[in-house]
Amino acid sequence: MPIVLYGTITSPPVRAVLMTAEALGLKLEFREVNLVKLEHLKPEYLKINPQHTIPTLDDDGVILWDSHAIVAYLVGKYAKDDSLYPKDLAKRGLIDSRLHFDTGYAFAALREPVASSFWNILFKYLRTTINVSNNRHLN
Numbered sequence: 001m002p003i004v005l006y007g008t009i010t011s012p013p014v015r016a017v018l019m020t021a022e023a024l025g026l027k028l029e030f031r032e033v034n035l036v037k038l039e040h041l042k043p044e045y046l047k048i049n050p051q052h053t054i055p056t057l058d059d060d061g062v063i064l065w066d067s068h069a070i071v072a073y074l075v076g077k078y079a080k081d082d083s084l085y086p087k088d089l090a091k092r093g094l095i096d097s098r099l100h101f102d103t104g105y106a107f108a109a110l111r112e113p114v115a116s117s118f119w120n121i122l123f124k125y126l127r128t129t130i131n132v133s134n135n136r137h138l139n
């Protein structure tokens with residue numbers, strides 16, 4: 001069974017998973033989820049990830065989302081040694097603190113302005129498209 005990663009290449013959390021897979025020498029089957037086409041809100045995607053975020057991993061039925069959980073899982077399962085995610089609790093604690101900093105502060109700070117302008121642009125586009133198609137009979 002291939003290890004399947006759902007996402008889109010421009011997403012920073014998806015790239016974190018791709019970089020981790022590369023560091024591990026792991027081949028992933030990439031399945032595009034296009035946010036602009038709202039593919040992350042389709043029922044079949046919501047069935048595997050009700051939080052409708054990317055990335056989502058499917059490793060032979062083990063389904064995980066949130067890039068931080070995914071990278072820790074991949075390293076725990078497939079790394080040949082513990083250099084990327086040490087068993088030593090002090091070293092691991094330092095890595096965990098950085099991962100949580102990313103979740104709580106770094107990516108959160110990036111996500112808010114990007115998400116709000118993304119949705120603004122999308123809704124403007126949808127409104128224009130709907131107006132154009134509603135008014136088509138007037139032309």
Ligand SMILES: N[C@@H](CCC(=O)N[C@@H](CS)C(=O)NCC(=O)O)C(=O)O
Nearest residue numbers: 011012013052053054055066067068
């Ligand atoms: N903490 C999550 C953040 C994932 C996230 O917010 N991804 C964005 C794309 S970069 C997304 O899926 N946005 C669509 C949505 O939230 O509906 C992770 O690290 O995986």
